[in-house]
Amino acid sequence: MKQVLIGVSARHIHLSAEHIEVLFGAGYELRVLKELSQPGQYAAKETVAVVGPKGRFDKVRILGPARPHSQLEVSRTDAFALGMNPPVRESGRTEGTPGIKVIGPEGEIELQEGVIIAARHIHFHTADAAKWGIRDKQLLKVRVEGERSLVFEQVIARVSDQFALDMHIDTDEANAAGVTTGDVGTILSE
Structure with missing residues (x-):
């Protein structure tokens, strides 16, 4: 069986180095709160506020390290609370998406x-992908068992020698399936 651990992603933000300096001050470096499942990735101690047309969230966790472009990832429920209608997208594909105000302790x-x-996705190390015959950007189906068992469709395979095997879904998807971080999904054969 092709089994994968599931990680549930709450709302979070990735910031560019330039934006970190505007929000926290010149030369500021994010501090590691906790290492994440992907090598070199971490939840920072720092948080920011985000303000949409109809609502705001305070204490939105920053994930590090700095990225080339800033990006806020929310669930559909979060988007409603903010008064926004962002698209479902693969991380990093932000062209044509809505913007938002971000407030830090030193600026905004x-x-x-x-x-x-x-978009729901699975990070595959190249060795895992090769072992299971999975290619980058392939769309997969993943079954989760339990009281609210279901099959996630259109799960994007993201393959890199920089990744560790891990599936990511958002809080709305996790709630619908009764899934928590550390639960296991089974990749169904095509």
């Missing part, structure tokens, strides 16, 4: 774009 920025609902 108005992102012109960058708010997405992250």
Whole structure:
């Protein structure tokens, strides 16, 4: 069986180095709160506020390290609370998405774009993908068992020698399936 651990992603933001400096001050470096499942990725101690047309969230966790472009990832429920309708997108594909105001302790920025609902995906190390015959960008189906068992469809395979095997879904998807971080899904054969 092709089994994968599931990680549930709550709302979070990725920031560019330039935006970190605007929000926290010149030369500021994010501090590691906790390492994440993907090598080199971490939840930072720092948080920011985000303000949409109808609502705001305080204490939105920053994930590090800095990225080339800033991006806010929310669930559909979060988007409703903010008064927004962002598309479901693969991380990093922010062109044509809505923007949002981001407030830090030392300044604020108005992102012109960058708010997405992250598409469900599985990170595969190249060795795992090769072992299971999975290619980058392939769409997969993953079954989760339990009281609210279901099959997630259109799960994007993301393959890199920089990744560790891990599936990511958002809080709405996790709630619908009764899944928590550390639960296991089974990749169904095509």
